[in-house]
Amino acid sequence: MTDLKNKVALITGSARGLGRAIAERFAGLGADIIINYSKDSFSANEAVVNIQALGVRVIAVQADISKPADIENLFAEAKKAFGKIDIVVANAGVELADVPVTDFTEEQFDRLFAINTKGTYFTIQCAAKNIEDNGRIINISSTSAAFPFPGFAVYGGSKTAPNYLVEVLAKEIGYRGVTVNSIVPYAVANAGIFTGMDTHTPELKWLSDMNPMKRMATVEDVSNAAVFFASNLSSFVSGQHLIVNGGGSQ
Template identity: 60%
Template sequence: MNSLKNRTAIITGSARGLGKAIAERYAALGANVVINYSRDHASAEEVVKNIKAMKANVIAVKADVTRAEEVKYLFGETKKAFGTVDIVVANAGIELIQVPVTEFTEEQFDRVFNINVKGAYFTLQQAARDIADGGRIIYISSSTTTSPVPGMAVYGGSKATPKYLVEILAKEIGHRKVTVNSIIPGPVENTGVFVEMAKEDPFYKELLNGSPMGRLTSVQDVADVAEFFASDLSGFVSGQHLLVNGASIY
């Protein structure tokens, strides 16, 4: 079993969904965990409660990743509490689906790119500045960047841009033995738009029919890969993008 004892991990957008699953996995492996949220204080506190029950060290920090000064504050509070930053997971993001190219609005474009691109860029930038030598930086991307899906031009485009930054950053700070990688999940069950989507929805059925294994990606599937990228096992894996979708066409 991997151990993250004495390591400190920041996971942005970790009050629910993928971020929550990764935070709780890292806590189970002994890491000090920093829960980040922008609005949902109640959900963040619930995750903190879960992690404390594991006897792991945890704090929650409210910070909007679209504001560079708040990202800096997030890292500052982490170092104040634990003295170091060893693992950073840039997970915070929002979705926009089933909106054709001819129909998305400027407001929709700005909101998605502000969170998914600007937020990821400034999180990765601050991680590069503050992470300890030998640290791990992980970006959560989307399978829409590898399998273009109609109606997801804005969302897929916003998730593709930081993947390029991952490759650049891996080269720029590799001399510090810091690895930088991205995880590319397929559609993830019970997160984001799939929290409210009925199993009878034609779009859900289409995604399910495209999966050879007959299911969507789970949060634990993604947490498994996040564990690998955070562990010593991936010490010579950097600048890479790992697709986690069970060979689905999506």
């Protein structure tokens, strides 16, 4: 079984949803955890309690990922608490669906690019500066960046640039044994805009119907990929984008 004991993992946007699922999965494999949240302190504290019950160390740090100064403080607090960082998952993001190119606003564009693009860029930059040798950097992308789809121009665009950054950084710090990869998931049930939603409703059932496996991705599907990239199993895999979409073309 994959073992993450004696590793320290920082996951942005991990108070709930996919980020929290990854944090709890890593904790279950023995990693100490830094939970990051922007506003939802209640969910962050709940995540901390759940992870403490797994017998590892955990802290929660508030940071707005759209602000580079907050990101720097997040990493500083993590190193202050644990002395090192071995794994970084750049997960924090916001979504925008079903907005045609002719309809998106400047406010929508600025918000998504501030968090999904700028925030991810500076998170990964901080990771490159602070991560231990032989560390793991993981970007959570989206199939919207791999398969253009109507209504997702802004969201998909904001998730595309970080994929390029992954490939560049893999070349720049590979000599340190650090791997840099992306996970590119299909729509994930009970995460992001689908958190708390019944995905079997007629309004959302089409997401399952159009997939070869006739379902949406789950947080477990993405967490499985995250464990692979966080562990020694992927020590010679870098600069890659793993599409987790059940074999679909979307």
